[in-house]
Amino acid sequence: MGLGQFFEILEYVCFLTDTFFAKVNKDFTSQICPNCGTHTGKKELNVRIHFCPECGYEQDTDVAEARGCT
Ligand SMILES: [Zn+2]
Incomplete structure (x- = not known):
């Protein structure tokens, strides 16, 4: 398969992982x-x-969940 296809799959896996962890984040x-x-x-x-x-740590939870595949 071509390199473009490889990155497409990588992106898809990344998306699935993101979705999964976003769900987990909501709960835990x-x-x-x-x-x-x-x-x-x-x-x-x-x-x-x-x-x-x-400890006074403060973070926007949207930002925390948006991180992941970078
Ligand atoms: Zn703390």
Whole structure:
């Protein structure tokens, strides 16, 4: 297969992985501080900012979920 096709497949796998981790993030990662690992508790779905009271780490959860395949 050509190189273009290879990247197409890579992109597709990347998309699937992204979708999977976005789902996982919704359930788990948003409750755990990525900086210190402290459980910050269940968040309402409309809360888009992750904030850790332990270390003060703050991050837009949209940005956290958008990262992945870069
Ligand atoms: Zn923290």
